[in-house]
Amino acid sequence: MTSHTFSRRKLVQALTAFVLMPLSLCAHAMKVDELIRHIDDLWRGETSQATMSMAVKTQRYERSMTLESWSSGKKASLVVIREPVKDRGVATLKVDDNIWNYLPKINRVTKVPSSMMSGSWMGSHFTNDDLVKDSTFADDYSSTITFDGVRDGQKIYEITSVAKPDAAVVWGKVVNVVDQKTLAPTVARYYDEEDKLIRTLRFDEVKQIGERFVPMRMRLQPEDKPDESTVITYEDIRFGVPIEDSFFSLQSLQRKR
Amino acid sequence: MSTSTSGDSTRTTGGSRLPTLIFMAWRNIWRNPARSGLTVAALAGSLVLLLLYLGLVAGMTRQMVDHATDLALGHMQLHRQAFVDDQDLYATLPWNTLKELETAFPDLSMAPRLYASALASAGDASNGVLIKAVDPQREPRVTRLLEEVREGTSDLGPAPPTDAGLPRHHVLIGAQLARNMNITPGAELILVTQAADASIGNALYQVAGVLKPIDPAFDRQGVLMSIAAFQSLMVMDQGFHELSFKLKDVSQLDAVQAAVAAKVQALTAAQPLDKLGGPPLLRNWRQIAPALADMISMYDGVVWVIGLIVVALAALGMVNTMIMAIHERTREFGVLRAIGMDKRWLLVMVLIEPLLLALISAVLGVVAALVLIKGLLKDGIDLSASMPDGFDMVGIVIDPLMPMQLEPMHVIYAALLVIAITMIAALLPSWRVMRVKPAESMR
Known part of the structure; x- marks a missing residue:
């Protein structure tokens, strides 16, 4: 008799949980979606214009460059090298899935084939793909919050994004850590398909720009080369800059030297 | 009747009896000419097959080795370890290594090479490519690479500048790459890469010619240029990635390899190399292309096994x-x-009969094989109708015209094989004559 009532109570509990579960899942999912969209759009905004410096350190060389970039959503972006003098005017234009480079020395535009998207960009540890943000977490990865609480004295969210099976992306898994107060990312860890950590991107020097908190410096560290790194520092970034769509064209690519 | 008398008289001295036995065996063979003829035909036919197969494999093997050594590898190559491991752009050997080696070994021909990857564009087409840079003077002394031009010329010098006055160099490209990018000689090619000083190397080129398929990777991705053009694109003149050697006499390969390795060691001791590039590494073509060397020795074994079965x-x-x-x-x-x-x-x-048959078969088989190989197939087997570009085998492109090459030792071995197998086969049934009992068998 007692066992019977007990099991019935258990059943009710289970049923309640079962009914309520989708609701809690839904709330969580919404938060993840918001966070992911936030990360995707943080440096991009509707439109943006930025000046940044990039310092690359490898076993063979150290090199620093100054870059100027414009972007319009995730559709289009343009990056132009300002320094060093030797590479001044070399520009990279991304519209939808296409990337072109403009080379002022020979006055030619070349198209980067999709097979080269994972190749190094300008000798740094970033890839062409990183630069033009071709893939986004929202579209190409399925994300869940895997940690929500205090870690190292900081309230954070840890969001684990696993590549969707059919997505044409470089990484198997990306773990983003976001500060709960400012929603600024602090660390992003990139894993390959075998779940091996390949590189770590660390963010600091968070600055409030308009309503958002943006880390002004990011340091990329490849796991297999501990002596090497690429550091990008934003000297200036503005969002909501009026840019016409025609700005992101091959014609303006050649004018932007 | 004469046989029985000679048999009696020479019971103790078998030597003089042998001609009689041979005569008897010969007569016995032709008591049934159809049966003996068929047996000879089968044995001779199997020998012809074996010799044709041996000739084909020897010809192909020879062609592969020639291809590998004369077209691309040379007999030996010198690299830095890091270049062998992962094509490290910076793993070079200093230019004075070449000078010192050329002084120390005047009998050896040497050709330095440099490699890099780049992005090539022509019109709307772009493709990842592998740049190979050679010395247009030294390369022909080691390989026939620059002769293997299908269209255009093998000129690697400066090309006429563009209308806007931009300088250009000539390059040669792989046939498959030319097809994929829709390029013909005279077309402009843009190369973009990361130079050795980390700047963005970019320059204009004019395609002087299209190379015949030599190795599959180069055919798909290869761009051949002069070392001078490479150095200006890559901003690197500190050394070379690869030094290819050609010997006058390949049979001295091991001794020469040891001598050159010792000299390189001495040079490295006198002028230490940077650590990252690793030690210098001198390898002969067998060590560079172990798959090829393994395949050649495996082929030799397989041919004889198949021959044995036939x-x-x-x-x-x-x-x-x-x-x-x-x-x-x-x-x-x-x-x-x-x-x-x-x-x-x-x-x-009784055993002299199969021996005579085997000898006849061997002679007929060898003659027939010689007639076939030296006569009908002296230009090789031509497969160019179905495979105009040849085919790819362990990374070596085989010519569609397959030459036949008959080694004298192979002919002797094959003939001996036929005789030996025939005798073994004949021994079992022949053993029965040992058990013949005169009284029973004559009943």
């Missing part, structure tokens, strides 16, 4: 011939035994 099958005909011959003549053997012939001599007489 000959053994043909020798089954001989087994049948002997069974029938001995069965038919049991009565005669009984008579010979009855008039006093030793049973071992009887066995010798």
Whole structure:
């Protein structure tokens, strides 16, 4: 008799949980979606214009460059090298899935084939793909919050994004850590398909720009080369800059030297 | 009748009896010319097959080795370890290594090379490519690479500048790459890469010619340029990635390799190299292309195994011939035994028959194979109708015209194989004559 009532109570509990579960899942999912969209759009905004410096350190060389970039959503972006003098005017234009480079020395535009998207960009540890943000977490990865609480004295969210099976992306898994107060990312860890950590991107020097908190410096560290790194520092970034769509064209690519 | 008397008189001295036995065996063979003829035809045919196969494989092997050494590898190559491991752009050997080696080994021909990857564009097409830079003066002394031009010329010098006055260099490109990017000689090619100083190397080129398929990777992705053009694109003049050697006499390969390795060691000791590039590494073509060397030795084994099977099958005909011959003549053997012939001599007489057949087969087979190989197929087997570009085997492109090459030792071995197998096959049925009992068999 007692066992019977007990099991019935258990059943009710289970049923309640079962009914309520989708609701809690839904709330969580919404938060993840918001966070992911936030990360995707943080440096991009509707439109943006930025000046940044990039310092690359490898076993063979150290090199620093100054870059100027414009972007319009995730559709289009343009990056132009300002320094060093030797590479001044070399520009990279991304519209939808296409990337072109403009080379002022020979006055030619070349198209980067999709097979080269994972190749190094300008000798740094970033890839062409990183630069033009071709893939986004929202579209190409399925994300869940895997940690929500205090870690190292900081309230954070840890969001684990696993590549969707059919997505044409470089990484198997990306773990983003976001500060709960400012929603600024602090660390992003990139894993390959075998779940091996390949590189770590660390963010600091968070600055409030308009309503958002943006880390002004990011340091990329490849796991297999501990002596090497690429550091990008934003000297200036503005969002909501009026840019016409025609700005992101091959014609303006050649004018932007 | 004469046989029996000679048999009696020479019981102790077998030597003079042998011609008689051979004569008898010869007569016995032609008692059934159709059967003997068929047996000979089968054995000779198997020998012809074996020799054709040997000739084809030897020709192909020779072609592969020639291709590998004369077209791309040379007989030996010198690299830095890090270049061998992961094509490290910075893993170079200093230019004075080449000078020192050329002074120390005047009999060796040497060709330095440099490699890099880049992005090539022509019109709307772009493709990842592999740049190979050679010295247009030294390269022809080591390989025929620059002769293997399908269209255009092999000029690697400066090209006429563009209308806007931008300088250009000539390059040669792989056939598959030319097809994929829709490029013909005279077209402009843009190369973009990361130079050695980390700047963005970019320059204009004019395609002087299209190379024949040499190795599959180069055919798909290769862009060949002069070392001068490479150095200006890559901003690097500190050294070379690869030094290819050609010997006058390949049989001295091991000794020369040891001598050059010792000299390189001494040079490295006198002028230490940077750590990251690793130690210098001198390898001969067998070590560079172990798959090729392995395949060649494996092929040799496989040919003989297949040859053994073909000959053994043909020798089954001989087994049948002997069974029938001995069965038919049991009565005669009984008579010979009855008039006093030793049973071992009887066995010798019976075995002379297959030996004579095998010898005839060997002679006929070798002659037929020679006629075929030296006559009909002296230009090789032409597969260019179905495979105009040849085919790719362990990374070596094989010419569609397959030459036949008959090694004298192969002919001797193959003929001996046929004789040996035939004799083994004949021995089993022939053994029965040892057990012939005169009284029973004559009944």
